[in-house]
Amino acid sequence: MxxxxxxxxxxxxxxxxxxxxxxxxxxxxxxxxxxxxxxxxxxxxxxxxxxxxxxxxxxxxxxxxxxxxxxxxxxxxxxxxxxxxxxxxxxxxxxxxxxxxxxxxxxxxxxxPRRLDVPGADLDGVLYLRDMPEAERIKKVLDSGGPLVVVGAGWIGLEIAAAARTHSVPVTVLETAPLPLQRVLGDDVATIFAELHRHHGVDLRLSTGIARIDGKDGATVSSVVTSAGDVLPAAAVVVGIGAxxxxxxxxxxxxxxxxxxxxxxxxxxxxxxxxxxxxxxxxxxxxxxxxxxxxxxxxxxxxxxxxxxxxLGQGAVFDKLPYFYTDQYDLGMEYVGHVPDVTTTDVVLRGDATDASEPLAFQAFWLRDGVVEAAMHVNLWDTGIAPLEALVGKRVDPVRLADTSVPFDQLGV
Ligand SMILES: Cc1cc2nc3c(=O)[nH]c(=O)nc-3n(C[C@H](O)[C@H](O)[C@H](O)COP(=O)(O)OP(=O)(O)OC[C@H]3O[C@@H](n4cnc5c(N)ncnc54)[C@H](O)[C@@H]3O)c2cc1C
Known part of the structure; x- marks a missing residue:
C-alpha cells in the first residue's frame, strides 16, 4: 500500500x-x-x-x-x-x-466571475452565476417574474436570458460589443445568435454598457441606468462579463x-x-x-x-482539441477547435442559418488561409461533431464545404 x-x-x-x-x-x-x-x-x-x-x-x-x-x-x-x-x-x-x-x-x-465596477454594483440583487447558491438566487428571481437585466452577452449571459424568456420573464441584455459572442464567433454567426434572442423576446441592447445600478432604499436593486441613459426596471441584475x-x-x-x-x-x-x-x-x-x-x-x-x-506515472498525454457546447431555447450547439483571432478568419456556413422562427440547423467553419481552425454544428445531432472535428487542421475548398451535397469525407483537399 x-x-x-x-x-x-x-x-x-x-x-x-x-x-x-x-x-x-x-x-x-x-x-x-x-x-x-x-x-x-x-x-x-x-x-x-x-x-x-x-x-x-x-x-x-x-x-x-x-x-x-x-x-x-x-x-x-x-x-x-x-x-x-x-x-x-x-x-x-x-x-x-x-x-x-x-x-x-x-x-x-x-x-x-469578473466583478462589475459601477455605482450600485454592491447592492443586493446583483448576482454572478458561478456556484450553486447563486444559481438558486437567480432561480428565485425567475420564479418571481423578474424583470431581469443581464450584463454581458457571453455564453452564460445568453443562457440565463434564454432560461428567463422560457419562463416569460422580461429580460434586457446589455452588451458593449456590437454583437453578442462576437469575439468568439465573428460577425456572421454572432448575428445568428442576436436574431435568435430577439426572436424570443430578449431586449438585446448592443454597443451599450451599464452606467449605474439604483436600489430600493439604497439596499436592493430596483433599476439599471444604461450607458445610453435609459432606465430599466430590474428585480435583479445578473452579471456575465467573463471570469x-x-x-x-x-x-x-x-x-x-x-x-x-x-x-x-x-x-x-x-x-x-x-x-x-x-x-x-x-x-x-x-x-x-x-x-x-x-x-x-x-x-x-x-x-x-x-x-x-x-x-501515477502512466505517461498520459492531453492532446484533445478544445470543445464546448451550449443550449439556448431550441438551439443546441457543439463547437470544436480553436480560433486565436476570429477577425482574420473566413467563415463558411453549410446549411440554412437564416430562419430564426424554425429550430436552426446548420454547420459553420472558421478558415484561415483555407485551413479549418474550428467548426460547429447547430442541431445537426445525426451528423454530430466527429466529422467536423476530423476537418480541423485540414485544407478545404470553401465552395465545396458550403455545398451540403458534398459528403464530409470528400471535403479535404
Ligand atoms: C453557469 C455555468 C455554465 C457553464 N456552461 C458551460 C457549457 O455549457 N459548456 C461548457 O463547455 N462549459 C460551460 N461552463 C464552463 C465550465 O463549467 C468550466 O470550464 C468548468 O467548471 C471548469 O472546471 P474547474 O474544475 O476547472 O473549475 P471550477 O468548476 O471553477 O471549480 C474550481 C473549484 O475550486 C475551488 N477553489 C478555488 N480556489 C480555491 C482555494 N484557494 N482553495 C480551495 N478551493 C478553491 C472553487 O471553489 C471550486 O470548487 C459553464 C460555467 C458556468 C459557471
Missing part, C-alpha cells in the same frame, strides 16, 4: 475527476480533496440550463453523492480555503492557519504561468510534483501545436483523468 498523499485543490469538475481517476486507477494511498465550497464536487453547466429552466434539480450537478466519496476513501474537506503553496516543502497553507502536506498535488481552482482564473497564490509560489498555470502535455507544471487541470491549465497542446487555456466543461472533464494518470 502506498504511503503517499495526493492532494487535489478544487471542488469543481476538474478536481473531482482527478480524485476519482486516482482511485479508479488503483492508487491506494491517501487522497485529499480540498474545496472552499460547502459541498462535494459538482459541475456547472446545468446551473445555467436545466436547473434554471426547471427541468433538472440542482443536485444533478454533483459528480457523486457524499457517500460515494466516503466509500472511495477520498477525504473531501469542504469550506477549506488554500491561501499559499510552499513548493520546496510540498506544503499547502490554509486560510485557518493550518497546513497540508502532499507528495503530489493537482491544482484545479477554476475561475471566478478570472484563480491563480494568484499559485503563481506567487513560483509556478510558471501568466494568466494561468503553464503545463506540458501531461498537465505537469514547472514543478515536477504539481499538476494543473481545468480552467487554470495553460496546456502545451500537441493537437494544436501551441499553448492554450480553455475555460470549458470538456477541458475540466478530460484533463482531470490525464493528470491523475500522469501523477
Amino acid at each position: 502506498s504511503d503517499e498523499t495526493y492532494v487535489v485543490v478544487g471542488g469543481g469538475l476538474a478536481g473531482g475527476r482527478v480524485a476519482e481517476t486516482l482511485r479508479e486507477e488503483g492508487f491506494d494511498g491517501d487522497v485529499v480533496l480540498v474545496t472552499v465550497e460547502d459541498r462535494p464536487p459538482y459541475e456547472r453547466p446545468v446551473l445555467s440550463k436545466g436547473y434554471l429552466l426547471g427541468a433538472e434539480p440542482v443536485t444533478s450537478a454533483y459528480l457523486h453523492d457524499a457517500a460515494w466519496w466516503r466509500d472511495h476513501a477520498i477525504d473531501v474537506r469542504t469550506e477549506t480555503m488554500v491561501t499559499g503553496l510552499r513548493l520546496d516543502d510540498r506544503l499547502l497553507e490554509l486560510e485557518d492557519g493550518g497546513t497540508l502536506a502532499y507528495d503530489k498535488l493537482a491544482l484545479a481552482t477554476g475561475s471566478w 478570472e482564473p484563480q491563480v494568484d497564490w499559485i503563481l506567487a509560489a513560483g509556478l510558471r504561468g501568466e494568466d494561468g498555470v503553464d503545463t506540458d502535455a501531461t498537465l505537469q507544471t514547472s514543478d515536477p510534483s504539481v499538476w494543473a487541470v481545468g480552467d487554470i491549465a495553460a496546456v502545451d497542446n500537441p493537437a494544436l501545436g501551441r499553448r492554450v487555456r480553455i475555460e470549458h466543461w470538456a477541458m475540466a472533464h478530460d484533463s482531470g483523468p490525464v493528470a491523475a494518470r500522469a501523477m
Whole structure:
C-alpha cells in the first residue's frame, strides 16, 4: 500500500475527476480533496440550463453523492480555503492557519466571475452565476417574474436570458460589443445568435454598457441606468462579463504561468510534483501545436483523468482539441477547435442559418488561409461533431464545404 498523499485543490469538475481517476486507477494511498465550497464536487453547466429552466434539480450537478466519496476513501474537506503553496516543502497553507502536506498535488481552482465596477454594483440583487447558491438566487428571481437585466452577452449571459424568456420573464441584455459572442464567433454567426434572442423576446441592447445600478432604499436593486441613459426596471441584475482564473497564490509560489498555470502535455507544471487541470491549465497542446487555456466543461472533464494518470506515472498525454457546447431555447450547439483571432478568419456556413422562427440547423467553419481552425454544428445531432472535428487542421475548398451535397469525407483537399 502506498504511503503517499495526493492532494487535489478544487471542488469543481476538474478536481473531482482527478480524485476519482486516482482511485479508479488503483492508487491506494491517501487522497485529499480540498474545496472552499460547502459541498462535494459538482459541475456547472446545468446551473445555467436545466436547473434554471426547471427541468433538472440542482443536485444533478454533483459528480457523486457524499457517500460515494466516503466509500472511495477520498477525504473531501469542504469550506477549506488554500491561501499559499510552499513548493520546496510540498506544503499547502490554509486560510485557518493550518497546513497540508502532499507528495503530489493537482491544482484545479477554476475561475471566478469578473466583478462589475459601477455605482450600485454592491447592492443586493446583483448576482454572478458561478456556484450553486447563486444559481438558486437567480432561480428565485425567475420564479418571481423578474424583470431581469443581464450584463454581458457571453455564453452564460445568453443562457440565463434564454432560461428567463422560457419562463416569460422580461429580460434586457446589455452588451458593449456590437454583437453578442462576437469575439468568439465573428460577425456572421454572432448575428445568428442576436436574431435568435430577439426572436424570443430578449431586449438585446448592443454597443451599450451599464452606467449605474439604483436600489430600493439604497439596499436592493430596483433599476439599471444604461450607458445610453435609459432606465430599466430590474428585480435583479445578473452579471456575465467573463471570469478570472484563480491563480494568484499559485503563481506567487513560483509556478510558471501568466494568466494561468503553464503545463506540458501531461498537465505537469514547472514543478515536477504539481499538476494543473481545468480552467487554470495553460496546456502545451500537441493537437494544436501551441499553448492554450480553455475555460470549458470538456477541458475540466478530460484533463482531470490525464493528470491523475500522469501523477501515477502512466505517461498520459492531453492532446484533445478544445470543445464546448451550449443550449439556448431550441438551439443546441457543439463547437470544436480553436480560433486565436476570429477577425482574420473566413467563415463558411453549410446549411440554412437564416430562419430564426424554425429550430436552426446548420454547420459553420472558421478558415484561415483555407485551413479549418474550428467548426460547429447547430442541431445537426445525426451528423454530430466527429466529422467536423476530423476537418480541423485540414485544407478545404470553401465552395465545396458550403455545398451540403458534398459528403464530409470528400471535403479535404
Ligand atoms: C453557469 C455555468 C455554465 C457553464 N456552461 C458551460 C457549457 O455549457 N459548456 C461548457 O463547455 N462549459 C460551460 N461552463 C464552463 C465550465 O463549467 C468550466 O470550464 C468548468 O467548471 C471548469 O472546471 P474547474 O474544475 O476547472 O473549475 P471550477 O468548476 O471553477 O471549480 C474550481 C473549484 O475550486 C475551488 N477553489 C478555488 N480556489 C480555491 C482555494 N484557494 N482553495 C480551495 N478551493 C478553491 C472553487 O471553489 C471550486 O470548487 C459553464 C460555467 C458556468 C459557471
